[in-house]
Amino acid sequence: MTQSVRSSRVTIRPFLMKRPNKKARKYSIIVTRKRTWRAIRSKRLAFLYRFYESSSDAQRPGSQRSWKRWAQGCYQKSRFTLVAPEVFGVQQDEQRSALLSFLRQLRRITLQWHCRVCIDFSKVKLMQPAGTLLFAAELDRILRAISGKALIRCTYPVDNVVEQVLQHLGLLQAMKRQPRCQVSAENVKFWHFESDNEANGERVEKLATEYRQLFTDAKRNRMYDGLVEAMTNCVQHAYAQKRQDGMMLRGDRRWWMFSEGRDGKLAVAFCDLGMGIDRSLKSGKKWGIRAVHDLVASLGRKHPVSRYIKAATELGRSSTNQHHRGKGLQDLKNVIESIEDGWMEILSNEGSYRFIANDRRETLRDFRDSILGTLICWQIPIPGGEQP
Amino acid sequence: MTTHKIISVAKDFSRFPAGRHRADGPYSGERFRDEKLVPALLNSTTVVVDLDGCLGYGSSFLEEAFGGLVRERALSFEELQSKLDIRSSDSSLRTEIWSYIRSAQTQSPRKRVK
Numbered sequence: 001m002t003q004s005v006r007s008s009r010v011t012i013r014p015f016l017m018k019r020p021n022k023k024a025r026k027y028s029i030i031v032t033r034k035r036t037w038r039a040i041r042s043k044r045l046a047f048l049y050r051f052y053e054s055s056s057d058a059q060r061p062g063s064q065r066s067w068k069r070w071a072q073g074c075y076q077k078s079r080f081t082l083v084a085p086e087v088f089g090v091q092q093d094e095q096r097s098a099l100l101s102f103l104r105q106l107r108r109i110t111l112q113w114h115c116r117v118c119i120d121f122s123k124v125k126l127m128q129p130a131g132t133l134l135f136a137a138e139l140d141r142i143l144r145a146i147s148g149k150a151l152i153r154c155t156y157p158v159d160n161v162v163e164q165v166l167q168h169l170g171l172l173q174a175m176k177r178q179p180r181c182q183v184s185a186e187n188v189k190f191w192h193f194e195s196d197n198e199a200n201g202e203r204v205e206k207l208a209t210e211y212r213q214l215f216t217d218a219k220r221n222r223m224y225d226g227l228v229e230a231m232t233n234c235v236q237h238a239y240a241q242k243r244q245d246g247m248m249l250r251g252d253r254r255w256w257m258f259s260e261g262r263d264g265k266l267a268v269a270f271c272d273l274g275m276g277i278d279r280s281l282k283s284g285k286k287w288g289i290r291a292v293h294d295l296v297a298s299l300g301r302k303h304p305v306s307r308y309i310k311a312a313t314e315l316g317r318s319s320t321n322q323h324h325r326g327k328g329l330q331d332l333k334n335v336i337e338s339i340e341d342g343w344m345e346i347l348s349n350e351g352s353y354r355f356i357a358n359d360r361r362e363t364l365r366d367f368r369d370s371i372l373g374t375l376i377c378w379q380i381p382i383p384g385g386e387q388p
Numbered sequence: 389m390t391t392h393k394i395i396s397v398a399k400d401f402s403r404f405p406a407g408r409h410r411a412d413g414p415y416s417g418e419r420f421r422d423e424k425l426v427p428a429l430l431n432s433t434t435v436v437v438d439l440d441g442c443l444g445y446g447s448s449f450l451e452e453a454f455g456g457l458v459r460e461r462a463l464s465f466e467e468l469q470s471k472l473d474i475r476s477s478d479s480s481l482r483t484e485i486w487s488y489i490r491s492a493q494t495q496s497p498r499k500r501v502k
Binding site: 198199200201202204205208222223224225228229231232235236331 | 402403404405406407408409411412413414415416443444445446447448449
């Protein structure tokens with residue numbers, strides 16, 4: 001009686017062969033590998049063509065026919081040049097699409113294909129805090145994943161302020177570029193950058209030292225409370241499931257934070273590259289699926305993603321069976337409400353929720369692209385308008 | 389013989405309490421509860437917890453540290469009312485902590501204090 005031979009992927013039907021032998025098994029493995037490589041190559045060619053389309057005219061070869069040879073040449077030499085967008089921002093549609101597309105290409109080239117990349121910063125004109133933090137977080141994550149291999153380089157920016165930003169945040173050094181300018185711009189030198197993979201309040205110590213009034217006020221402005229709750233939320237919930245880019249790093253529950261005090265205001269941006277608030281709530285692990293569903297349904301049908309963000313700021317107030325759960329985002333909102341000035345914006349995946357304290361105005365918005373994580377930005381006045 | 393124990397969170401634990409579980413960070417609510425609060429409650433007649441001196445307290449830390457006494461360590465609300473005293477220049481902190489303890493009372497305790 002003939003027996004079917006099973007390779008790891010392909011089963012050879014019995015009537016094609018009389019008895020199993022080593023040659024047949026080897027043949028099935030070769031066939032499987034060829035089919036898999038053809039599928040991979042066609043996907044790579046599709047990406048290379050899109051990469052060709054997004055490249056600047058100066059980088060393209062002379063004739064369009066040779067795009068394939070040029071793109072394959074880049075791939076074989078394992079070296080790509082990525083042009084960074086003009087504006088690093090996530091609050092406007094066009095800027096957001098350009099930045100997220102740039103980050104997507106960066107992840108694919110470095111983490112999936114393990115190829116070298118040179119980031120061209122010559123066209124960058126403006127780096128907004130939220131977009132810069134997202135880029136810094138992605139770059140940090142990629143550099144940790146490739147474990148120090150020399151895969152990412154960059155060119156020096158043309159704009160002096162942009163170069164100061166990259167130098168001040170340590171991004172130039174991370175991409176093996178020597179710092180060459182003095183950080184003197186007013187809108188750069190007061191930035192602080194922190195990152196950790198646990199809820200560590202000592203990371204806030206520098207901020208607390210510089211802005212004492214915000215942290216030691218007898219009325220307890222709760223600035224520290226909001227920050228540590230953001231860290232705790234990130235560490236506990238943000239990385240419970242795989243990120244949608246499919247490249248989750250084991251044990252890495254990292255958060256990144258910017259802070260800047262200028263013109264009598266303190267702005268803080270907090271970022272994680274986890275699964276996002278909407279996916280976290282839908283999993284039901286923290287609040288229960290029913291409680292989440294009921295609350296989200298009460299917020300209407302518009303804005304399928306951002307209403308989950310709004311629900312997350314409300315869940316601590318509503319009566320649920322999970323009384324012992326921390327109030328996370330509600331603590332952050334309390335910071336703004338207690339001071340009665342300033343604003344807070346939460347961007348998570350495709351959604352955006354903005355809260356302005358003065359008139360208690362809430363704005364929900366859904367974008368086309370996902371930032372694949374959560375960005376929380378808030379700004380409050382510094383008592384006395386003190387600057388460090 | 390009555391014994392009186394005073395725990396200052398800032399001096400005896402950390403000026404930067406943050407996080408709920410031990411896995412969250414080095415100065416979590418669970419660690420404070422198990423290493424400081426529970427031994428003091430077992431060995432003393434009254435325990436005073438001084439909250440001043442820290443930068444602040446996240447709700448997760450407070451809930452796990454104090455609400456966890458009832459939920460995880462099976463101490464009753466009445467027992468804590470007689471033994472535990474919370475001192476803070478911010479009265480809203482005391483109110484918040486006792487609300488966590490009261491809420492935890494409605495849930496069944498998981499394990500007894502050893």
